[in-house]
Amino acid sequence: MKKLLALFLTFALALAFVPAAFAEGEVEAEDIVVLYTNDVHCSVAQAEKDGTATNMGYAGVAAYKAEMKAITANVALVDCGDAIQGDAIGTLSTGRYLIDIMNKTGYDYAVYGNHEFDYGMDRLKELTKDADFEYLSCNFTNLLNGRTLLDSYAIQKFGDKKVAFVGISTPESITKSTPAYFQDKDGNYIYGFCSGGKGQELYDAVQVSVNAAKAAGADYVVAIAHLGVDGQSKPWCSTDVIANTTGIDVVLDGHSHSTIAQKIVKNKAGKNVVLSSTGDKLQNLGRLVIKPDGKITTNLIAAKDYTKQDAAVDKYVKRIESQYEALLNKTVAKTGVDLVVNDPETGKRIIRKQESNLGDLCADAYRELLDADIAFVNGGGIRATISKGSITYGEIISVHPFGNMACSIEVTGQQILDALELGSMFTPDAESGGFLQVSGLTYEIHTYIPSSVTLDANKSFVGVTGARRVKNVMVGGEPIDVSKTYTLASHNYMLKDGGDGYTMFKGAKVVRDGVMIDNQVLINYIKDALNGTVGSEYENPYGQGRIKLVAEAPANQPGNPASSSSHSGSGISVG
Template identity: 45%
Template structure:
């Protein structure tokens, strides 16, 4: 009797309900000697939806996925629905109410569990906690910890007794969250110390250890243990990729992944014991819904489903009402573009904005530069914009406030700082550390206005960073970034950067003040002006300042019509998808 009580106490501490504990104790595991009915179990899964809920999205929506789940239930089948993160941020439909409607949609769609992705924190730590508390389903993370309390912020494991077996999900959050969201959100109010951590470790061991402990706990009860992680498979995320977690742990049966936006129906990865683990990811933006089947014979199969014709009317109603409300709020036309603006490479489809210059990267940076020089009438030498903050291609045609909100959805605000040339050199060097023949994406890649620079990819990266990929020191070897030049309005030429000189640098507070993407080299820089306008308003203000007004009174977004075209010698070329040649990758 003592052992029975002890085990029940353990299960209660592990987050298993009393009813589930009784069921598990009353019936041996299916993998041992369970003799009841063992049936197929279906797990539907999404990842990186990024609030793409409008009618222009792919055919899949929360309403379709809700109907798909219900169709299984109506047929008497066993089905669960889970999400692997990054669902409350990405478009105006997320940012206009800071994710509230997305949580409402996921509740109505019948999600059973989720793990937070890095973008669940984009509205601040307090808001992230509010959103997770508003969810009818549990959020799971084995490696998000409260440092002063020395405990997890969320439950690490969720158990489901279904189809004659016990399924356990282990939540895992990418350690890149701290820098890919905003490090300041994870610190105390004075930004003196970290209050929260996403365990990772420079060699990945902190992450692997946290995951292994949760797997071991889950294995006491569960027949199948599935990782529900937001880690991805991009090499730039190493040593924290899903593949590396599988390879350095044992006991997972499958891993539902997110973060890298990879379309991966199934890849079998061997764990530390040599067992093959099914790794899968749906892509992004509702490109697919994943369908994992744990069959009665114990085997696991996955497939990606790109469309479903059914719709849940209640979910569709919530969605339609909110899309209409946002469209009404932001639908006013403000300009007309005669060219496509790109974050992606039109030749390859890859997100070039994170590893090279594009015309939209130039446009957004120019908007910040123009705002301080022309609207605020302050002296601004140059502006920078991180590629990860520019989120959507824009086709030629009408622009509205909504267009700008889709491109810049984060609600960051522009600020102007007095910095040294050395700090500018360090920022550009840090931003260029992943650029090379492999073309590794980096949300911290910097687009510039009022400046030019070269990246020499044959020179190895020697920038110093900590275990969270936050900058802690200049390059120790030859800089990869060379020949940096700053536009001089008086002479109409670009002149070499002087590391000992002071410059007025504009950008978003995310990068300049909140350590976003790990940019810590600006610590201690003098603030000239902050909180002038949100990111999308800075961009829309620039668009509305163009000339070439047509019969409807709408500015035309061409190079010749830009107010910066009046700056002699200023590099502008919006008609070229690859920009004006401000960034040379050699």
């Protein structure tokens, strides 16, 4: 009896670790299958590390879609945003080749992510027109007439069932792309994302579209969303939308790069809604299955477990990549150290919540080029690690794929302090694309003090209403003077366009403008200031101690604990 019980437990434990693609059972002829991707960020081709596939590429997506189509005719492929920007193939073609590849792969529907707007509104309109699939959004609106700029939903018939796909774009698109793209020439907003009412305007827009889809005969409602689940995205997270609406059966999500095979979230009426997201860069392909009896499941097919490639799509991608191969593989500099975006110990991204050596390097490049007192680079603008050895042009573009232009402005010490407060408001609990990597300046973030930064409906900076968590700010080794004027170097996205919510710089005097594209700024700094090689001064992956995270109140602060711990460039220290 004991042996039988042990055998049963062993079998049950083994089942618990079976990949979801198999644990959920096989797809059958009457099933509806929706395959989904999100935050691909130009990772178009299969990639591997140490012999293990880390990205299935679009040829892998096409191959898996073909396998599903061989089983059931009821197959759709959708994308949840941020596909066309993020690497050289997107930057150099301003999104064109990504649309071409997605057409070849056979997408049916997609939603705009915030990075779909990075090439400007006119370019996005061109790309949308050339897409063989349909972009959907129930909340991307023309503020002049209140109308949506895309269809809110589409209904597709699978056998005798109708599935409605409702598009939802993040209201963070305004600050997470370039605010000026959503304004007229006078700086008035003419495009919006239903961002008002502390989330209610978005919930209402979604509910209206869901109700309309139901009235049009939809048996199931699948939201294709670019919302995310990070706390910093509240009240516009996918979980917020689910909790404040009814009628949605499934939310396929993007934006926060979260890996969620299947999560059950209660809607406004207390009913279960399935939530899923694939991570990013085609590490996984999502699969939604709707059974004839109405049972709904989602699971993720990992790139490491599925390595098949569609020959036609693979050939097409390689032909496009070959056009840039010589340029992207050209060596432009060297580095004697690994320059990191992720923590080398945990593999988790740190560039958006603490100092890193690549952040130091990028900020130094701007300060050197523009001969400024201080330089800022937003963590979200530093996108890829550079490994020790030769540095190619392609790697530099992967670090800075946005094509921002270097500029400098005059600001007061008070404006600098406000910017540091905004950049650090989520540290260390959550990432922020606006987290500031710095040069010419050092500062502490006292994370035990809750952020008192206030934001407007678009999540742009309004002010600081309470205690400040940024302390001991030093410029060139001297305490910052709130009334003194400093020169600040960065790029147009932050300093001129209010990107990531940095509105405190609006109207600042521009010292130098449009000096050089961001990736060339980095190349020139390494070649000219560092004699072509990044050296030991950047060896510590956690940086040079410019940013210190203080987790507990200092002993000399009345009414607070007697110890203080901080994370600086060298790790954990006490003092």
